[in-house]
Amino acid sequence: MTPLTALPAPAIPKSRIASLRWIVADAGVLLRRNLVHWTRKPFVLVYSLFWPIMVVLIFGFIFGSAMKVPGGGDYRQFLMPGLFGQTMLFGAVTTLTIVTNDVARGVTDRFRSMPMSSAAVVLGRNFADMFHSAVELFLLVLCGLAIGWRWHHGPAQALAAFGLLLLLRFSLIWVGIYMGLLVPQEAAGAAFIPLYPISLLANTFVSPSQMPVWLRVIAEWNPLSATVGACGRLFGNPGRAGGSWPAHHSLLLAIAWPLLIIVVFMPLSVRRWRNLGG
Template sequence: MSMPIAPAIPTTPAERLRWALSDAWVVSGRELIHWVRNPVVILNTLLFPLIMVLLFGYVFGSAMRVAGGGDYREFLMPGMFGQTMVFGVISTVYVVAANAARGVTDRFRSMPVSSFGVLMGRVIADMLTSTLDLVILMLCGLLVGWRAHHGLGSALAAAGLLLLLRFALVWVGICMGLRLTPEGAGAAWMPLFPLTLLANTFVSPELMPAWLRIIAEWNPLSATVQACRELFGSPGLSGGSWAAEHAIELAIGWPLLITVIFLPLSIRRYRRLNR
């Protein structure tokens, strides 16, 4: 009877990268299969932002005003895009925590699989589903009157900034998920909800008290939303502060800083599980 032979461990940087990317592709395929086979998760993921658009756009929208004037639903949509990217962390935290609790993570760690590849597989799967969420939400925005006034190129640049924020937050979700139980992961929305409210997502910072305006303008989510409003040509652009006038730079800088911090923390935590 023949015995299975373990693959040779790569030694050169190029071989390690190829090994990690191959493992990441396999793991991401596994995660996407689980996602497709769970229709309840798909419905929750896709319906929640649509419900929020209808609720804020038509129910609360009549009582909202935009600094400088303009249609509130056009002001709202970039904020909804950003909030959806942030709320995606909830699913990341829960899935990572559930995999760790069910022994899936330990099984990966016992196999000749790249640790970076396993985590990157989770990132790829989350980025693909987030891209689908964003496309559906943009189509919903077109139905309620939102438009990208500065053309396709600027719209794609704004979408890129939104996905860059999501990429950074996936690493935050992985780091949290490796430290929490599934029950604790279920409460991940609690710190995220005020984070999305203390920003320029639903209300212009100019309409807030001075101390709250500073917090809202320096919120990483606000930078991405402000940059998207500039690129889309949406109403309600803030001004008067360094953060508001350099939103595009901050929309790139904040996610890069978050990634630099949480990517190595996630890998370190993954390698040190149960130690």
């Protein structure tokens, strides 16, 4: 009786490697397409980058003079994590608007008729939006540093906080893609309407502890509050410690909420893409 020998691990078929290269190459082409569009429409890019600067100045120096931070501290230190989170949230409108424009102009139909992987179309949109969001976040960080905001727990925790912000943005890209494939072009401009209360009914500008009880519960369980609260604690900024369960476990929720959004909206986006025009 001969002893059994371990079989070698099966090699990955070359067709899968070729397919992956095809998807990545197509996604790279679409990323370049989106970047070229930004260079040809500099006003749109400048406006989207100027908005965070204006918000920092308005809330940091105008409204901030009347704000109090629970436990004491500089309001601008409290404010910046909230503005980081709000910018990531509003990025969903950018995704939605671009997707609806592509659908209305027939660009999406052309993509569907070309020998191009459907995964590459969505991946290219993700690459472009994540790049744009990273630039926005970088500019907003520079604005915060200019007005005196700092992180106090070292670069590792600061990078972890920025990673949580980009994770939230990545999850919201799928929301924007799904809604962009669902709503007509004329309705895209109204996407800010539901996002404003979501961004305000959170811990972005004031602590939920200063709200009425019924509003406090909603604000504390807002997914945006989880990311903002976790980032504020990682940065070491004041006013983010809270006694409630969501505030105490903000880091856990800052990971769980985006993952849940991805699990829900990624398959919805793929299914809507496949059934588009059907």
